[in-house]
Amino acid sequence: MADASSRTDTSTVLDTDDKNQMVDGQSGAIVPSNSSDRSDRSDKPMDQKVLRRLAQNREAARKSRLRKKAYVQQLESSKLKLASLEQEINKARQQGIYISSSGDQTHAMSGNGAMTFDLEYARWLEEQNKQINELRTAVNAHASDSDLRLIVDGIMAHYDEIFRLKGVAAKADVFHILSGMWKTPAERCFLWLGGFRSSELLKFQLLVNQLEPLTEQQLLGLSNLQQSSQQAEDALSQGMEALQQSLADTLAGSLGPSGSSGNVANYMGQMAMAMGKLGTLENFLRQADNLRQQTLHQMQRILTIRQAARALLAIHDYFSRLRALSSLWLARPRE
Template sequence: MNGFTSFNDTWFQQLHRLVQQLSSCPKHPTTTEHQHHLLHVINKVMSHYAEYYSVKSLAAEHDALSVFVAPWATTLERSLHWIGGWRPTTAFHLVYSEASIHFEAHIIDILRGFRTGDLGDLSPAQFRRVSELQCETVKEENAISEELSEWQDGVSELMGSSSDLDVKTGLLTSVLKKADDLRLRTVRKVVDLLTPQQAVEFLIAASELHFGVRGWGITQDRHRNNFF
């Protein structure tokens, strides 16, 4: 698992650099060239996420139990985890939160009929699609949670033969992969329903939330270790 921990650290550093590229994108793209640039950077970020879950899937096949407890994460991050990672529906809460922040920041312009083009300027069709996706994702989350519950209910079987243990571990691997697949698909679907400008804002906000939680978690872990 040291191999994936090292990969995770490198991946996280690369995400920082990609977010810097997102932040340097034009705030209000006005040309086709600007739009293409935004799409190019968005695709780089999405490929970065896809790589993460591809490598994590291989790690789960090798050691599902370690991937489930995520030793590379801070204590705070693990307390927020749902099946080895962030809960997919967090993406929708982030969209609503960012939409509210942007709307309030530009409310005068919006009331005057000016289109800001940012997350505060989501159309009724976009809000409807976000709501539909949220409902779909909640159903999938619940189904995967039920699979994990069934796996946990069979904990007594872990005391059987090694072949029984292999079967049970294989089932956990399947649950982990389904959870990660839902995480990646959720981000992709949210990005797809947004304009390039909105997608950039969403990806920056998602990354900053990730950075913030991890940074706070590292500080808390260091304080805890020094205390004990």
């Protein structure tokens, strides 16, 4: 009865405490009951929200790192492109040295287009010398007007050819044509937009003294042509000055506060604008050559055929003396 009573007491105790404790079947240790598990399950929804938020933060951070990496790669690529462009520019500046056949000028070539034009201009000049000698002989021999007209028309067509060649060469290297490196040094002293000033050819010292007698109508026509040529030259010169100022402002705008280049995107944008403005140089050269060409043809229409022949001889002799002056200058004795 004592054993039964103790078992009953033990059973009663276990039943009473089962709600809060349980005995480990193996070790006999008392462990917490399921009440704590229920509290853990009540915390799980909050834990899932935290985990979801952390996952979202990690994803946002990952995307941010990817964007930053892509931006850095873009900057590196732009730097490489800039470095490649600078190398191309330096290579173009350091290309081979070209010596003209006359030996009186040496200049750097920037491409096959410039070299091709120099050779074509040398051939053009040689052919012009032949035509001028033929014209001089005809004038001295008092050839008929019809014979003189054939020669004069051939020389005028030859002038048209050099303007065409310059237009083609300008598309390849407009700076070479504008610089006048295909001419002699003395000619370059009087260079204006890649050639001669039309108004200079119509001054009395050059033409009028060679063409006397001239009628009043011819004098008025030449004077008006000289003034209109001067006005057109002034307009083109002002346009070139405005272009140079605009280019200077554009290049200055690409500099950072410290005087060095700013960020890559701004630099590339400013340089693209400058490149677009440089494209107008070819248009200025074409307008200047059109002015020269039209002035020559208008002068021919004002003059008689014999006067036009003497005018072409005077113009050729003027440029021949400039070329001779260059040769004498380069051949001068040096101490």
